[in-house]
Structures are given as C-alpha cells and as structure tokens.
Amino acid sequence: MGFAYTPGLTVADYTVVRAVRRLPLKGEVLVKVGQKVQASDIVAQTNLPGEVRTVNVASKLGLAPEELAECMLKKEGDPVEDGEPFVRSKGFFGLFKSELKAPLKGTLESVSSVTGQVILRGPPTPLVKRAYAAGTIVEVQEGESATVEVRGSLIQGIFGVGGEANGTIEIVVDSPKQVLDADRIKPDHKGKILVGGSLV
Template identity: 30%
Template sequence: MPMMLPTHHILPLTHLRRLRMLTEKGRVLVRSGQTVEATDIIAEAPAPGQHLLLDVRKALGVQRVTDAERLIERRVGEQVEKGDILAQTRGLFSRILRAPVPGRIAAIYKGQILLEVASQPYRLLAGLPGRVAEVFPERGAIVETHGALIQGVWGNRQSNNGVLTMLAETPDAPLKPEVLDLTLRGSVIVGGICYQPEALKMAAEIPVRGIILGSLSAPLLPLAASLNLPVILLEGVGQIPINRLAFQLLNTNQKRDVYLLATWNPRLSEKPEIVIPLPADGKAPEEAVEITVGQTVRLALPPYAGNIGKVIQPHTSWLQRSGQRLPAAEIELENTQRVTVPLFNLEIIA
C-alpha cells in the first residue's frame, strides 16, 4: 500500500486556484473569466445589524405605556434616517424623540422602540490578482493566478499585500525595532525570528502591510493575533529560522508585490500562504504525494521542526522507543545528519 504524505508548498512558479466563499448566502458581483485585483469585491452579503432599544416613556416624560405608544409616529418595518422624528408630545413645551442613527424599526413593544441599526454589507475581496475561473451563485468564486507560493504554519487571519522587503540577511536574523522606520510603510517585511514585542508594535505603527517570520516567541502570539495586518509564521513557535528553500525564494523576489493570505483553517488542512504573482504560467501543485527515495521533505515537529532534508529510506514499520510501531522514514538533513522520524512528522516539499 503506498504511503501518502501531505505536501508543503515552496514553489517558484505554480498555478493557484483559490476558493473565495461567503459564509451566508449573498450576491456575487463577478462573472466567469473576469480579471480581478486583490482588492476587488467579488461578493457581498448582509451583515447582522446591531439594535438600539429606545424608551419612549423616559424620553418624552410620560408615565403610561398607552400614552407612550399613542405618541409614536412610526410603524414596524419603516426605514428612518438620523434625526427623523420617532415620537413626540404636542403643545407649547413639546418633547421629541429622534432616531440617533439610520436604521429600521424592528419592533414596538410596551412603549419602547427597537431600532435595527443600518450596517454596511460584508464584502468578500478577491484576495489575489488574477482571473475568475468559476462562479458559485449566491456564494462566491474561484480566483486563479500564476506565481510563486510559500506556505506557512500559522497566520493571524488577516490579508494584505505590499512590496516584499527582506530585513533578514540570514534565516535566523531577529526582527528588532531599530531596523524599522517610516521608509518601510507599504512594505511586507521579512524577519527570521522575533522575540521583542516592541518590533511588532513598531511595525504596526509605521504601518507595514504585513510581516513574514520564521518563528515567534510563544508569549508574543496574542499580540501578533491582534494586529490589524497579516502575520505569517513559516516554521512555528520558538526560535526556528526560516528554512533554506523559503528564504532563497523570498530573497530572489525582493521588491516584487507579494500577497499575504493569513486566513487559514487547520481542520480543513488549509495553511496561511504567501503568493508572489509572476508573468508566466505554472502547473497546479499536488496536495498529497507518495513518499519515495530522494524526495525533499520538511520536518514539521520538534526537535527538527523547520529542517529540510532528503528521503533516504521509507519504512512501513519502525519501532519507537515507546515500543509502538509506526510508518517512518530515514531522512538526511541539510547538515548531513541522518534521523528516522514518523511519517506524521513529514511534509513533501512540492
């Protein structure tokens, strides 16, 4: 029986097809074959509105519910603008209750008005420059493009694009506050490792358009997750340098436009991605490959996390120290060290 492994993409040129879908039914704004930019809206859906409860009795100074309801001048379902009169008393010293914001009268009950606040629809962006390959009515579309692709292992679920700027001269170079300044505004910056919160905060203040790191100290994960710009880790948590293949690919594409898609779902085997569009055609990557001698692999878990190596020999059954037998492979790392690791610790670089 063939031993299949997931792939980890580090590709200088490939053909990407990315599904962009609404979570609820909405309206698709593009057609099949249409050219789109990353910031183009491809679909939109109504966003759930907020509600305000307005107490007519308190606002108008009346005691009885029946009096309050008699003074209301709007009906359920009516649209109102900011400043529109909702209810009022008559006479010389009249009181007026006005709509504080635009919205819709959702309900009237016991002298109170429930106002559903008008909200902007949720807009789904293309995320990548490319072509609409397929449209799914009321849901979204597939956007395809050609370019370099590097997958990471963690992202903060933001997306953006900018000019790729290498701040790391080596794969393990730390990202420090002193290398950041206003000239980096609009850039996607690359650092090796990061253990200083000040570096992340300063990058956000400039602001840069995105951050690519090999790894990040564990205490900084909440800060990275809260930033209003994409952060992608290529290797994981700790002090793990960027692997050689990814570092070389980033280095050779300096000053190109790069797109960070830090939205991902590990339960669906999705990974955060770095995409560099290129004016050439590539072929679609494989998502699962049979392990064979000579393949380039990435080790995903400690103590060799982030290391790149070559498959020397797959093993259908390997006895661990715990006494458990697992499928495994003997790997020669780039430093010529040979290790045997379970297959669940390996990803094919493809």
C-alpha cells in the first residue's frame, strides 16, 4: 500500500517499477529479455559524436575557397593528430609556404570549396547506460533501450541534485514529521541513501 505525503509523491512498502534505460542516440543494447541485472551492470552503450572544430582555412592562409582542395595534405575521412599539419599553401614560386596544424586529434570531416572552411571532428565519447537498480529485463528495443523491472519498496523524492546514484536505503528518523539533523548522520552512512523527515 502506498501513502502520499506530498502531491504526486509516494511511499510504498512494496511495488513494481519499470525503468526505461534509453540511449540518447542509436547504439548497442547488451542485455536480453529475462536477464537478471544488478544496479551497476551496463545494459546499453553508444558513442557520442566528438567535438567539432571549424577552421576558416581560406581566410587564415589567404587562399580563394576554390584553391583549398589542392592545398590539402589530408582528404575527407582521414585521421589527424593534434598538432599535425593538414593543409599547406603553395606559396610564391614555391617559397613562403604556410601551413595550418590540426587543433585536435580526430578526423577531417569535410572540405568546402565554397566557404573555404575545413571541419575537423574529435574522437567519439563512449556513453554507457547502467541498469540503475537490481531487477529483470522485461523489454528491449534494439539499439535504443532496455526496460528493467524492479520489485521492492518505493520512496519518491521531490528533486535531485547531480547525476544518477544508487545505494542502500536507510531510514534515519522515527516519523515523517521528524527533522533530520546532523547528529543522526553517522560515518557508516557514507554511500547510502538516507530517508529523512520533514526538514533537513
């Protein structure tokens, strides 16, 4: 049975909750329906696109945009290292050549003969989704999400600060009306989720 303490918030001795662990873009789901998972288990993963740097090469080297292609030392899709030259002007009678170095490690994504700009992209950033709670996988959307079914007690909070976290729940007050003061928080509470009363 659940009890409402604040409109929309519930405290229940026993309930069933389904948590959808969804990737922000297409990736790989690593679990199957019926599989048991722990809170720390990775259920899905993907790679977020790397940082983009746009370099106005034509302006920096004094080139016409249509001259850019013949000055490139790298072609679209080539990897580049941080500080590696990727374009070099032809200079004047082969003299006074100028070059630009990559501002990051990544890939040369595009070369525009219209704007004279080159786009470089940094390496992708791995992103993982963990189960967040111990339970059973009850639904999988390939490349997108996994749904974890959790059975147990439920205490909803009003708001959260920071990213996701998990830990053992411990009630540290004697009633919902009691104020949670510093004296009730002990060293062995570190890493736990503490349930307080009316105020902190």
